[in-house]
Amino acid sequence: MGKTGKALGAFASAVALCFAVPAMAQKSKDTLRMPINLGTSAIDYYNDPSATENTWGPSFYDTLIDFDAQAGKFVPRLAKSWRHIDDKTLEFELRDDVNFHDGQKMDADDVVHIVNWLVDPKVVLRLKANWDHIKSAEKVDQFKVRIHLNQPTPFDLMRFAYGTYIYAEHVHSALERKEIYGQAAVGTGPLRAIKIDKNTGIVAEPSKNYVHAGHTKPVAKIGRIVAEPIPDEGTRVAQLIANGADLIDGIDVLQAKTIAADPQFKLTIQQGISFHYISIPAQGRKNIPALADPRVRQAIGKALNISALEEIVYGGEKLPLKFEAVCWKVQIGCDYSKTTPAYDPEGAKKLLAEAGFAGGFNVEITTFAGITKQPAEAAANMLHQIGIRASVRPVPIPVARNLERDGKLQITYYGWGGACTIPRGPWCVFLFARNLAT
Numbered sequence: 001m002g003k004t005g006k007a008l009g010a011f012a013s014a015v016a017l018c019f020a021v022p023a024m025a026q027k028s029k030d031t032l033r034m035p036i037n038l039g040t041s042a043i044d045y046y047n048d049p050s051a052t053e054n055t056w057g058p059s060f061y062d063t064l065i066d067f068d069a070q071a072g073k074f075v076p077r078l079a080k081s082w083r084h085i086d087d088k089t090l091e092f093e094l095r096d097d098v099n100f101h102d103g104q105k106m107d108a109d110d111v112v113h114i115v116n117w118l119v120d121p122k123v124v125l126r127l128k129a130n131w132d133h134i135k136s137a138e139k140v141d142q143f144k145v146r147i148h149l150n151q152p153t154p155f156d157l158m159r160f161a162y163g164t165y166i167y168a169e170h171v172h173s174a175l176e177r178k179e180i181y182g183q184a185a186v187g188t189g190p191l192r193a194i195k196i197d198k199n200t201g202i203v204a205e206p207s208k209n210y211v212h213a214g215h216t217k218p219v220a221k222i223g224r225i226v227a228e229p230i231p232d233e234g235t236r237v238a239q240l241i242a243n244g245a246d247l248i249d250g251i252d253v254l255q256a257k258t259i260a261a262d263p264q265f266k267l268t269i270q271q272g273i274s275f276h277y278i279s280i281p282a283q284g285r286k287n288i289p290a291l292a293d294p295r296v297r298q299a300i301g302k303a304l305n306i307s308a309l310e311e312i313v314y315g316g317e318k319l320p321l322k323f324e325a326v327c328w329k330v331q332i333g334c335d336y337s338k339t340t341p342a343y344d345p346e347g348a349k350k351l352l353a354e355a356g357f358a359g360g361f362n363v364e365i366t367t368f369a370g371i372t373k374q375p376a377e378a379a380a381n382m383l384h385q386i387g388i389r390a391s392v393r394p395v396p397i398p399v400a401r402n403l404e405r406d407g408k409l410q411i412t413y414y415g416w417g418g419a420c421t422i423p424r425g426p427w428c429v430f431l432f433a434r435n436l437a438t
Contacts, residue, residue: 030223034247035236037370038396039229041198044182045165046118046125050397053182056202058217060101061165061187064092064111066216067158074157075216078106078166078188087152090160094143097211100168101185101192111145112137113169117178130163188212190220201228231396233370251371253315269317273328276313276375276415278304278365283407288363291410295355300411301341302348303386304379312375326416348386360387366403367413369394376413 040052043060064079074082079092098106115137117123133153138146149156168186175181185193190210194203204227206220213219230236237259239245251259253269260267278300285292327334352358363383367376373394380390390411395403403409 032222032225032247033245034225034227035230035239035245036201036227037229037231037233037236039198039201041196042180042182043185043193043196043202044179045163046127047179047182049127056185056191056204057165058189059191059204059220060185060189060193061167062098062189062212062217063162063164064094064160064166065157066214067161068216070215074161075214077212077214077217078111082157085146088149090147090149090156091140092145092147092160094145095212096143098188099209100171100188101207102168102171104168104170106166106168106188107142108139108145110166110169112139113173114167115145115147115164117172118164123178127163130159133159190217191225194224199229201226203227231369253317254312254374257315269315269319273321273331274416275323275326275328276309276372276413277326278379279412279414281404281407281409281412284410287408288361288410290355290357290361291363293355293357295351296357298341299348299351299355299386300383300388302344302351303382303388305343305382306340307343308382309375309378312378345382345386352387358387360389362389362391363410365390365392365411365413366400366409367392367394368400368415369396372413372415379413 036052036055038050038052040048040050042048043053043056045053045057045061062078064077065074065082066077067073068075076095078094078098080095081093083091085091092111094106094108094111096107100106115131115134118125118128118131119134119136133149133151133156135148135150138148140146147156147160153159165187167181171184171186172178172181183196185196188207188210190207190213191204192207194205196202202225204225205223210219230239233251236245236248237251237255240248241259256267259265280291280297280300290296321328321330324339325334325336327336329335349358352360365376365380367373373392376394377392380392383390392413400409400412400414
């Protein structure tokens with residue numbers, strides 16, 4: 001990002017808050033109640049790669065293989081083995097004992113169908129470029145498929161480990177509107193969807209025949225999960241405290257520490273590889289002429305006190321990894337030599353003056369409604385200190401995407417929901433949980 005912006009510190013990714021006294025009523029019902037901040041009518045990574053999908057998708061659907069972050073290697077999932085026939089051909093040997101949640105057997109037809117649909121030029125998807133390296137999929141026999149690539153691709157296996165979910169061909173192919181597939185979420189994952197409703201929420205239960213469980217995706221151990229949409233953070237917290245919920249997410253660390261001051265709660269924080277970042281969309285440079293000047297963008301970078309923002313995001317915790325670019329060096333393929341600009345408000349003011357904006361200017365920072373709101377407001381205050389009059393507009397993710405599409409964004413303060421670090425595994429979020437296991 002260097003001269004045009006500044007990446008901010010990672011989330012303290014796994015925050016768990018447990019009651020010392022068990023919630024006996026819900027334990028007896030074997031039910032986990034976990035309000036969510038944003039409802040959805042479908043869980044479908046291909047048509048709606050949202051935060052809600054990223055949370056639920058891996059539980060409803062499976063990929064051909066997984067990547068074991070602890071061991072640093074690929075492991076079986078729907079495919080029991082795989083090999084490169086040559087540098088442009090992958091072959092997967094599928095398990096022959098996996099069924100979809102509706103009871104139909106999973107086989108090569110399902111894999112060939114979804115891959116060829118993804119690469120079909122007529123199919124329009126937001127993340128379609130993820131599969132641009134794939135030419136086609138071919139059925140060899142009932143449980144063997146070959147993937148033909150357009151060119152040798154170093155990340156070909158990783159793409160089948162993350163984000164390429166196998167849908168049921170007998171359901172998906174029959175739909176005229178493919179985007180409604182996720183309303184039933186017919187997959188092969190450890191959870192099966194009982195209900196997915198934008199207004200009333202998600203209800204899920206363990207799959208009865210999850211024979212392909214493993215280290216990276218174990219069998220579900222809770223009998224029922226109920227996720228009711230409650231957009232207001234305060235209401236979700238109140239539900240937890242009043243025993244109306246067993247687990248909530250999307251709470252900032254400072255508030256977590258306030259709640260955890262009550263001795264009935266226990267708070268733990270773990271390093272994660274999510275991150276916050278500020279960006280200036282190209283359209284924002286047209287909407288606000290000052291943003292088109294690289295000296296102004298440099299000034300914004302110098303105005304941000306990363307240590308102070310980390311204090312807000314981390315809650316004062318000293319975590320081992322340091323974040324300096326829009327990837328972490330613990331991630332495969334991440335390296336960099338240039339770090340983010342040093343905090344230098346006087347230097348920022350000088351750059352603004354050189355650019356002809358000594359008196360500052362007005363700008364709007366769009367952020368997600370939730371855990372990025374508070375640090376975004378802190379960043380806006382830092383910009384005020386150098387004369388940039390920044391206001392903060394927190395919006396739900398779908399609204400942010402619409403503003404992006406319509407070219408109405410000026411500056412954005414977003415969060416990327418990455419994974420947890422070893423040894424916690426591939427998925428972590430902020431969590432407050434009532435102890436159901438006591």
